[in-house]
Every structure is written in C-alpha cells, then in structure tokens.
Amino acid sequence: MSQFLQQLLNGLSLGSIYAVLSLGLAMIYGTLGILNFAYGELITITGYTMYFATQAGLSFAAAAALGAIAAAVASVLMQQLVFRPLQRAGFVTLLFASFALSEVLQGVFRQAVSPRAKGIPLPDALSNTIVLGTLRISTLTIITFVVAIVALAVFAVFMRRSRAGLHMRAAALDLTTTRLQGVSAGRVILLAFALSGTLAGIAGVLWISRTATVTPSTGATPILVGFIAVVLGGLGSTVGAVVGGFAFGLLEVFLEAYLPLGVVPFQFAIALVAISVLLYVRPEGLFGKAVEVKV
Amino acid sequence: MRLRFRPALAVIACMTLAVTACGSIDPGSSSTASGGVTGSGGPIVVGFPADLSSTYAYYDVPMKEGAQMAVDEINEAGGVLGSQLKLDVVDQRNDPAESSKVTQQMIDDGALYLIGSTGDVVTAQGQLACAAGIPISTGDGTSPVLVNDMGTCAYQLIMNDTVQGATVAKYALDQGYTTALTVASPDYPYTANLPKYFKSIFEAGGGKVTNEESYKIAAGDFSALVTKIANVNPQPSVIFTPMYPPDTQVFMKQLRDAGVTTPVLSTDGNLDPSLADAGAKAIDGMVYSASVCPASADPKIEAFYTSYKKRYGKDPSSVVAALGYDEIKILADVITKSGKADKQAIMDGFKSVSYTGVTGQSTMDPDTRRVKKAVALIKMVKTKFTCLPAPEFPATLPAP
Numbered sequence: 001m002s003q004f005l006q007q008l009l010n011g012l013s014l015g016s017i018y019a020v021l022s023l024g025l026a027m028i029y030g031t032l033g034i035l036n037f038a039y040g041e042l043i044t045i046t047g048y049t050m051y052f053a054t055q056a057g058l059s060f061a062a063a064a065a066l067g068a069i070a071a072a073v074a075s076v077l078m079q080q081l082v083f084r085p086l087q088r089a090g091f092v093t094l095l096f097a098s099f100a101l102s103e104v105l106q107g108v109f110r111q112a113v114s115p116r117a118k119g120i121p122l123p124d125a126l127s128n129t130i131v132l133g134t135l136r137i138s139t140l141t142i143i144t145f146v147v148a149i150v151a152l153a154v155f156a157v158f159m160r161r162s163r164a165g166l167h168m169r170a171a172a173l174d175l176t177t178t179r180l181q182g183v184s185a186g187r188v189i190l191l192a193f194a195l196s197g198t199l200a201g202i203a204g205v206l207w208i209s210r211t212a213t214v215t216p217s218t219g220a221t222p223i224l225v226g227f228i229a230v231v232l233g234g235l236g237s238t239v240g241a242v243v244g245g246f247a248f249g250l251l252e253v254f255l256e257a258y259l260p261l262g263v264v265p266f267q268f269a270i271a272l273v274a275i276s277v278l279l280y281v282r283p284e285g286l287f288g289k290a291v292e293v294k295v
Numbered sequence: 296m297r298l299r300f301r302p303a304l305a306v307i308a309c310m311t312l313a314v315t316a317c318g319s320i321d322p323g324s325s326s327t328a329s330g331g332v333t334g335s336g337g338p339i340v341v342g343f344p345a346d347l348s349s350t351y352a353y354y355d356v357p358m359k360e361g362a363q364m365a366v367d368e369i370n371e372a373g374g375v376l377g378s379q380l381k382l383d384v385v386d387q388r389n390d391p392a393e394s395s396k397v398t399q400q401m402i403d404d405g406a407l408y409l410i411g412s413t414g415d416v417v418t419a420q421g422q423l424a425c426a427a428g429i430p431i432s433t434g435d436g437t438s439p440v441l442v443n444d445m446g447t448c449a450y451q452l453i454m455n456d457t458v459q460g461a462t463v464a465k466y467a468l469d470q471g472y473t474t475a476l477t478v479a480s481p482d483y484p485y486t487a488n489l490p491k492y493f494k495s496i497f498e499a500g501g502g503k504v505t506n507e508e509s510y511k512i513a514a515g516d517f518s519a520l521v522t523k524i525a526n527v528n529p530q531p532s533v534i535f536t537p538m539y540p541p542d543t544q545v546f547m548k549q550l551r552d553a554g555v556t557t558p559v560l561s562t563d564g565n566l567d568p569s570l571a572d573a574g575a576k577a578i579d580g581m582v583y584s585a586s587v588c589p590a591s592a593d594p595k596i597e598a599f600y601t602s603y604k605k606r607y608g609k610d611p612s613s614v615v616a617a618l619g620y621d622e623i624k625i626l627a628d629v630i631t632k633s634g635k636a637d638k639q640a641i642m643d644g645f646k647s648v649s650y651t652g653v654t655g656q657s658t659m660d661p662d663t664r665r666v667k668k669a670v671a672l673i674k675m676v677k678t679k680f681t682c683l684p685a686p687e688f689p690a691t692l693p694a695p
Binding site: 110114120127212 | 481508516518519526540549554567569570576612613
C-alpha cells in the first residue's frame with residue numbers, strides 16, 4: 001500500500017509538470033489553431049538560461065526566474081518572427097514552420113553551446129527528504145506539485161477575472177468576431193504567446209530541477225508528452241490539457257511501476273494504445289467539444 | 296500581393312535555416328575527401344565520416360580533434376614513409392543515407408583508411424569499406440559485435456563493452472558484494488548488453504543478480520523506478536547500470552532522495568563533467584569504468600591536454616580526443632612497420648598491433664579483431680573524479 005501511495009505521489013508530481021506544459025500548448029492552439037512543435041525548445045531555452053546564469057554566479061532562484069522570463073520572451077519572438085508572417089497560411093504550413101523552427105533551434109544549441117550535456121548545480125534544498133511513516137517524499141516532489149498548482153490557479157484566475165483573460169477566452173471561441181468587437185487581435189495573440197511561454201518556462205524550471213542538466217534535445221521528451229496530454233484532454237480545451245497532463249503523468253508512473261519487466265519497455269506504446277482506444281470511443285478527447293462540419 | 300509572398304518567404308527562410316543548422320559549420324570539416332593518392336609523394340588520406348552536429352557529435356567531435364592533432368604532429372615530423380597524412384572529416388549528421396553517401400565518396404576519392412563514426416550508421420560504413428577492401432575502425436564505438444557486423448576489414452582499437460562489464464563485475468566481487476540489481480534499457484545495444492556482460496562475470500564469480508529492472512533513455516524522470524528499487528527487500532549489495540548522462544544525474548538524485556544508499560556501479564558514458572552537477576549527495580562513491588581517466592586524475596592525459604592546449608589554444612572537447620589521437624598514431628605505426636602505404640598491408644599490420652599510447656597499452660587479438668585493452672575505474676569522491684588503481688585486463692570475458 002505504501003508503495004502504491006509513493007507511486008501516486010510520483011505520478012501527481014510528474015503529472016503536474018505535464019499539466020503546466022500542456023496548458024501552454026493548448027492555449028496557443030485554442031487561440032490561433034497552431035500546434036507549436038518548437039514549444040519544447042522553450043524548455044531548452046529555460047535550461048540554457050539557467051546554466052549561463054548559474055555560471056555567472058547567480059543564485060538558483062534568480063537563474064530560475066531568468067529562465068522563465070527567457071522562455072516567455074522567446075515565445076513572443078517566435079510569434080513575431082515566424083508565426084506572424086505566416087498568419088494567413090494554413091494549418092499544415094504552420095505545423096511545418098514550427099517543425100523547422102524546432103530543428104533550427106536545436107542546431108543552434110548544438111553548434112553555439114555544445115552537443116554535450118551542461119550541468120546546472122541544484123541547491124541542497126531540492127535534495128531533502130521528508131519521511132511520513134513509510135513514505136519518503138523529496139522536497140522537490142512537493143515543490144514541483146505546489147509550484148505547478150499555484151501556476152495553474154493563477155492562470156485560471158487571470159483567465160476568468162481579468163479583462164485580458166476575457167479577451168483571450170473570446171478569441172479562443174471566435175477570433176474574427178472578437179476583433180469585430182474592438183479587441184486588438186495582435187495584442188491578444190501576443191499575450192497568448194507570452195503566457196504560453198511563461199508556462200513553458202515554469203515547466204522548464206521544474207523539469208531542469210529534476211534533470212540537473214540541459215542538452216540541445218532537452219525539450220524533446222516533454223513536448224511529446226505535452227502533445228499527447230493535449231490530445232487526450234481535447235484539443236483546444238485548457239481544462240482538458242491540465243487533466244490530460246495529470247492523467248498521462250499517472251499513467252506513465254503506474255505502467256512503469258506495475259508492468260512485468262519484459263513489458264516495461266513497451267510502457268509508452270501501451271500508454272498510446274490506451275489513449276488511442278479512448279479517442280476511438282471519444283474522438284474529441286476528455287474535455288473537447290465535438291464539432292459538426294457541414295459537408 | 297505582398298501578403299501572398301510573406302508566408303512563402305517565411306517558410307523558405309525557416310527551411311533554409313534548418314538545413315544550415317543541421318549541417319556542419321566547421322569550415323575545416325566540410326571539405327570532400329580528395330586527392331587520396333596513396334603512393335609516395337601524395338598524401339595518405341584518412342577519411343572520417345563523422346557525426347559533427349547531431350546525437351553523436353558528443354563523441355565524434357573530440358575524436359576528430361584528437362585525430363587532427365596526431366596528423367599535425369606526424370606531418371610536422373616528416374609524415375609517414377615520406378608522405379603527409381591528410382584527415383578528411385565530413386559531417387554526416389547521423390543520417391544513414393548521408394553517412395553512406397559520404398563514406399562511398401571518401402572511398403571513391405581514394406581514402407586509404409576510415410575512422411568509423413559513433414552510432415548505428417557505422418555498420419553500413421563498415422560494409423561499404425569492406426566491399427572496397429579498405430580498413431576501417433569502430434571509432435569510439437565500444438560494442439564488441441561491431442567488427443563482425445561491419446565486415447572483415449573492421450578493427451576495434453579501443454576497449455570494448457565485454458571488458459567494461461567484466462572489469463566492473465570483478466570490482467564488485469572484490470568489494471565483497473554478493474547480490475546485485477541491474478538496470479538496463481533495451482533502447483540501445485550498449486544499455487541492453489552491458490548488464491548481461493556484468494551478470495555473466497558476476498555470477499561466474501559467485502555473485503547473484505537478484506533483480507533486473509528496465510529504464511527508458513531520456514525519460515527525464517525515474518521516480519517510479521527508484522520507488523521500486525527502494526522497496527526491494529532485502530536490498531542488493533550493489534546496483535549496476537550502464538546509464539549515462541543526462542539520465543544518470545536524474546536517476547542518482549532520485550535514488551538517494553528515495554533513501555537508497557546501495558552502492559552504484561556503471562560504465563564509460565559517465566565520464567562527463569556534467570555528472571558532478573548532480574551534487575555530492577547523489578553521486579559520492581559511484582564507481583564506473585572508462586577508456587581512460589580524466590585529465591585531472593591521470594598525468595599522461597593531463598600532458599595530452601597541455602599539449603593540445605598549447606597547439607590549439609583550447610582544451611579538447613572531451614577526453615575522447617585522446618582515443619582519436621592514439622588511433623592515428625597506431626595507424627602511422629602500422630604503416631611505418633609494414634613499409635608501404637597499402638590498404639592490405641594496413642589490415643595485415645593491424646593483426647599484430649602492440650602499441651602503448653596516451654590511453655594505455657593496446658594489443659590486437661587477431662581472431663576477434665578487437666584490441667585487448669584494460670579499462671580504467673573512476674570513483675566519484677563527492678563531486679571529484681578520482682582514478683582507482685588500474686585494473687588488469689580481465690582473465691575471462693563474457694561472450695559478446
């Protein structure tokens with residue numbers, strides 16, 4: 001039982017990172033219909049910013065804050081330099097542009113920094129352990145969960161209580177009509193990318209706090225999981241993305257924990273098959289809305 | 296009209312940048328292999344279809360650096376048999392099609408010898424080289440099955456994984472460890488086979504592998520795995536895993552956070568400065584095998600680093616450079632002893648290689664075409680890389 005509870009905590013902690021990550025992805029898809037494959041590189045940018053900041057002698061906390069800010073700035077730059085010029089292009093063009101951007105950034109990281117892993121020294125506070133009966137909970141597990149939940153809560157309040165949040169929700173429903181109401185589409189889009197980048201930065205800090213290193217392909221695993229979580233939750237649904245993130249984190253941990261040894265290597269495949277079955281039954285995902293298309 | 300053109304321009308710009316970024320930006324490495332005159336007077340061309348910009352740039356870039364230093368030194372001393380050496384390095388980006396194209400081009404242009412690249416593409420490189428009768432090495436590839444997969448012209452000039460597995464198992468037995476838990480990954484032959492090699496020798500020596508676990512490379516989180524290990528009762532005396540950075544840092548940190556204090560043994564992928572950033576609590580006491588000790592712990596490697604820095608004004612990318620350096624020195628030694636720069640003479644000469652270089656003594660086993668070369672054992676003392684007394688070449692090796 002204690003092992004089950006321990007694994008449950010592991011799953012919730014991992015899932016909380018995925019939830020923050022997926023939320024940022026879902027926000028951009030909901031507002032602009034873009035599936036941004038370069039989103040994972042925002043995590044890598046967070047990592048390299050933290051690396052250079054700690055090398056320059058800054059504290060881990062300052063490096064983490066800079067990392068999150070760098071991701072937000074990079075996200076806005078992506079929108080301005082790549083997606084904005086393509087705003088009239090179709091879905092596939094945008095998808096390929098984000099692929100190309102991802103490849104460009106990974107190539108730049110390899111050539112300009114190093115193909116080797118760069119280490120980021122973590123503070124001892126992230127390595128402490130709290131013992132509760134038979135449970136051992138690392139402070140990082142708790143910090144990850146708390147930071148993720150606070151980030152999600154702040155985001156929810158912003159979207160529901162602020163005027164800018166209202167504009168973003170309106171734009172997600174119908175961007176054209178929202179513009180006709182006098183809302184600046186450019187400002188809404190910019191804000192969506194800034195918020196999405198901030199969420200990627202927060203997820204990046206939490207991810208780097210686990211890995212203690214950054215490589216040119218650091219963002220590859222999280223972005224893959226983020227996409228799966230978004231599809232599982234329902235494309236365009238922010239609530240679905242969060243639930244999808246937690247669900248995939250728990251699924252990943254429990255499959256690793258309880259599958260027989262010979263089957264463990266197939267855990268990712270099994271998770272995808274399970275999600276495919278769910279999508280077969282419910283194509284719009286857990287929280288997505290079925291869209292009827294007139295043919 | 297302007298709006299219609301902007302998306303197209305942006306996409307073209309993106310794609311152009313992508314292609315540029317994926318390609319080599321090293322001006323010294325983008326030349327095609329040419330002028331491969333193998334007779335007296337012309338240069339002796341050594342081709343290296345390397346991965347300089349993708350997954351295995353990690354290893355191939357320092358291999359190139361070390362090889363180039365050896366070439367420069369040899370040429371300054373008058374060359375080999377009166378001919379200058381020429382190292383032609385082309386970036387194949389770990390792309391199988393590009394790798395085969397580059398390798399064939401090098402062969403067609405007259406390369407006398409090829410350094411194989413790291414990664415799966417080396418098998419096809421070997422098959423192309425052997426079809427043309429040109430000797431090729433496994434480069435920094437440590438898998439013992441490579442030479443057979445590549446062909447009869449392939450040679451392994453560095454230690455192989457059976458030696459690592461056997462040496463680490465012997466070390467475990469010498470420490471009095473009686474039971475072991477292994478953590479393997481089926482993702483790569485390296486991470487799948489090394490636990491088998493370890494188990495073979497550990498159990499032959501009286502130890503027992505009581506638990507076998509599996510992990511996914513680059514998972515980013517091993518909390519489920521370490522919780523399983525923490526709940527193993529009774530705990531094994533030692534844990535063996537061929538995991539390497541950046542996975543090692545995550546695994547070790549989560550393992551110690553979970554309260555597992557069992558010693559951890561591993562292999563050469565961990566000879567990486569970033570390992571230290573996991574912190575002393577995570578990695579203190581960890582022992583692993585490697586081709587060589589780091590410069591800070593071995594005077595010979597330190598001298599190599601000093602020499603490299605004096606010549607090029609910077610350190611090599613990693614200690615792997617010493618392997619590239621020794622490979623070219625071995626090649627030059629073989630050509631000199633055979634008295635002719637001829638591909639068949641090189642293959643014949645490789646069969647009796649006995650060479651002491653920066654990275655240690657290499658003696659070729661002509662039956663397996665793999666050198667008998669002992670590995671080093673490195674111990675992390677807090678976050679400091681220290682060298683344990685040099686182990687002997689194992690008396691028994693597991694079957695590849």
